[in-house]
Amino acid sequence: MKVEYGTRIYIIAVFSALASLLQLLEIFIILPIPFVKIGLANAIVLFFIARKQYLIAFAVNIFRVFIGGFFSAKLFSLPFIFSLSGATLSYFVMVILFVILGRFVSLVALSVSGAIAFNIAQYILFVYFFDRSVDYNITVSVIILLSVIPGVLTGIIAEILNRQDIELIKKPR
Amino acid sequence: MFKFGDLIIYAAVLSAALFPFLREKESENNKIQVIHDKHTEYFDAGKDTIFFIQGNKVEIEIKGRKVRIKDSDCRDKYCVKHGWLKEDQNGKIICMPNKVIIEFVKREDDFIDAVTE
DSSP states (O other): OEEEESSHHHHHHHHHHHHHHHHHHTTSOOOSSTTOOOOTHHHHHHHHHHTTOHHHHHHHHHHHHHHHHHHTTOTTSHHHHHHHHHHHHHHHHHHHHHHHHGGGSOHHHHHHHHHHHHHHHHHHHHHHHTOTTOOSOHHHHHHHHHHHHHHHHHHHHHHHHHHSOOEEEEOOO | OOOTTHHHHHHHHHHHHHHHHHSOOOOSOOEEEEEETTEEEEEETTSOEEEEETTTTEEEEEETTEEEEEEEOSSSOHHHHHOOEETTOOOEEEETTTTEEEEEEOOOOOSOOOBOO
């Protein structure tokens, strides 16, 4: 499948809509572990990172938080700020790891590190807002271990998505 | 699905997750709380001192992050027989006749000098 686009705005719009739809629909997917969600929208971000379209990946990542926050009625509230900071940190962690390790890294490992960064950013903000006396303790390792399972799931989906025959072709003006 | 560079990320994740378990646990109790009559005093657990409270009736010694009642003028001297109270023990030294309670507590260094009750 070939996707032709004139400007990046077109791709960003389409895939932001897709990512926020996935983010909203995964409310209905119930995992047996509490407080854990899969984060399917991250698969699309990973798809663009794997194709070295970093700007599109960043825009999709930010816009899906805004759109998802708008439709779940959490826009500019505290969970929204947590989600935004987590998305930003996970994006930068994934991009830096991908730039450093390049083709030696699979999307599953990138997804796991992104999921952990997402939750760690939220935990840091939680500590900052609510409980400043907490230091590095067992809570952090519980967060890390709980992030691994959805990270692996999302990574497998992103890997499947990446192996599809999708070409992004920029039309010459 | 798996490439060689993944091992670096997985090793980092695993070590970050296991770090709290491997770390040597340091005790959270950093102050010695001495309650006598209706006053509460806090002493630094790391500083070795010997001091008297209750008008020279009870002699308390702090040494090497441990505390004991060295001498007391009470009749049965249960508090003296109790011996050293260590930092990681969740115990108290109590001298009923002299109304003294000693225990380790966790307390941040705030700028309040004393508590009046």
